[in-house]
Amino acid sequence: MTAADQPPQGGRGPRRAVAAAERTRQPTEVRRRLIVDAAVPLIAERGYASVGVRDVAAAAGVSVGTVTYHFGSVQEVLSEAMVLHIERYYTALSEAAEHATTAAEALRLLVDALFTEDTDRHWRMWFEYWHAGEQGTDEAFARGQADRYAAWHRQIRALAERGVGDGEFSCDDLDGFTTRFAALADGLALQRLRQAPPLTTQEARHHLNRFIERELTPRSPL
Structure with missing residues (x-):
């Protein structure tokens, strides 16, 4: 056996070579998505400001050069990761809301999904997304962030409007309800994460459901 035929120490060389060959055959969008997917849990665990390009590369199983080839900066990677998760x-x-038989059921499903034992990670990402928008100067990122806030408000309003249209509720101010619902959800989520004062998922749901009951008055059957 020649030196060229001998396996390298630890067997790591061939695995890197194969991985590199496989990456060259993947379309650009696949490689980008691989990198972005790997960045999502890093942001959730460490925070946006604590994740660097080497961290992303290691998590994705690619070289730093691969990351910098496909993205202009680590901020671009992390911004896309947050957008991907939020979407x-x-x-x-x-x-889930669309499959509900009534608007009231859809709103209950929405509240239940906002606060579970597994949604703390989402809320960390959401607040990191806020922070990144405040710190950054990227106009495209700012526009995308504004569009996502607007889409979230439209989703809430559409459910309330559906209930009014179907005769389930009465509401004189759908826009105001939407703004207050979103603000209360964000505030409860922040309190839930900080636990100051302590707040359980069940308590957060209770507060939101009570708010809905008071703002969207059920119509009495004729």
């Missing part, structure tokens, strides 16, 4: 989360909420 996935709210798409799932929207789909």
Whole structure:
């Protein structure tokens, strides 16, 4: 056996070579998504400001050069990661609400999905997204952030409007209800994460449901 035929120490060389060859055959969008997917849990665990390009590369199983080839900066990677997570989360909420038989049921499903034992990670991402928007100067990022806030408000308003249209509720101020619902959800989520004062998921749901009951007055059957 020649030196060229001998396996490298630890067997790591061939795995890197194969991985690199496989990456060159993947379309650009696949490689970008691989990197972005790997960044999502890093942000959730460490925070936006504590994740660097080397962290992302290691999590994705690619070289630092691969990350910098596909993205202009680590901020671009992390921004796309946050957007990806948020879009996935709210798409799932929207789909659940659409399958509800009534607007009241849809709103209950929405509240239940906003506060579970598994949603703390989402809320950390959401607040990191806020922070990134305040710190950054990227106009495209700012526009995208504004669009997502607007889409979230439209989703809430549509559910309330559906109930009014179907005769389930009466509400004189759908826009005001939407603003107050979103603000209360954000505030409860922040308190839930900080636990100052302590707040359980059940308590957060209770507060939101009570708010809905008071703002959207059920109509008495004729």
